Amino acid sequence: MAKVVIAYHSGFGHTDVMAQRVAEGVKAAGVEVSLRKVDVLDDALWAELAAADGIIFGTPTYMANVSAPFKAFMDASSKPWFGQLWKDKLAGGFTNSGGLSGDKLGTLQALVHFAAQHSMIWVSQGVWPSAYSNDGKGSNRLSSWLGAMAQSGNSPAGVDNPNAEDQASARLFGERFGVAVMRWSR
Numbered sequence: 183m184a185k186v187v188i189a190y191h192s193g194f195g196h197t198d199v200m201a202q203r204v205a206e207g208v209k210a211a212g213v214e215v216s217l218r219k220v221d222v223l224d225d226a227l228w229a230e231l232a233a234a235d236g237i238i239f240g241t242p243t244y245m246a247n248v249s250a251p252f253k254a255f256m257d258a259s260s261k262p263w264f265g266q267l268w269k270d271k272l273a274g275g276f277t278n279s280g281g282l283s284g285d286k287l288g289t290l291q292a293l294v295h296f297a298a299q300h301s302m303i304w305v306s307q308g309v310w311p312s313a314y315s316n317d318g319k320g321s322n323r324l325s326s327w328l329g330a331m332a333q334s335g336n337s338p339a340g341v342d343n344p345n346a347e348d349q350a351s352a353r354l355f356g357e358r359f360g361v362a363v364m365r366w367s368r
């Protein structure tokens with residue numbers, strides 16, 4: 183069975199909710215998925231990443247970029263990078279922040295460059311933005327193309343925080359990624 187690992191950081195739980203939605207989407211595509219926080223960089227994490235068919239990277243946007251713990255993970259990945267252990271795996275990314283924009287695009291671009299350094303193959307968001315369809319569903323409300331975006335208020339994380347439509351879009355992204363992994367690893 184194809185396997186996806188979601189490697190992510192969440193300081194206050196909001197990106198965590200987004201990661202759960204992405205995981206549900208991957209699972210709905212019939213693909214095994216594991217959620218791995220990158221706060222602890224142990225051997226088990228690197229082994230799981232090396233064995234995965236696809237890796238989805240997730241981080242809150244802090245100061246227009248990935249969070250410091252996520253950057254520590256990126257830097258620590260220089261070992262698998264040196265052997266190009268993730269080469270030709272599928273990659274994707276998601277981020278969550280307080281602002282509607284909040285410069286989330288900068289974070290996704292950092293993740294794309296990171297995946298490219300590992301010679302991975304990037305899967306985009308692939309959900310038509312509701313700004314163009316007016317179908318009332320609110321899918322891809324933030325009109326992101328590169329990866330999944332969500333916006334959260336300052337209150338604690340929960341069913342509506344991140345924004346519920348952004349959570350649904352994260353699930354759609356996960357499903358698209360799962361389908362892509364199945365095709366790629368066939």
Ligand SMILES: Cc1cc2nc3c(=O)[nH]c(=O)nc-3n(C[C@H](O)[C@H](O)[C@H](O)COP(=O)(O)O)c2cc1C
Pocket residue numbers: 191192193194195196197198242243244245246247278279280281282283284285334335336
């Ligand atoms: C150090 C720090 C920097 C932040 N920088 C940004 C930012 O650049 N843009 C933005 O929209 N929100 C910013 N925020 C808000 C967070 O992105 C927001 O609270 C998010 O939901 C946190 O996700 P988490 O609960 O997974 O940590 C920042 C928060 C912190 C703590």
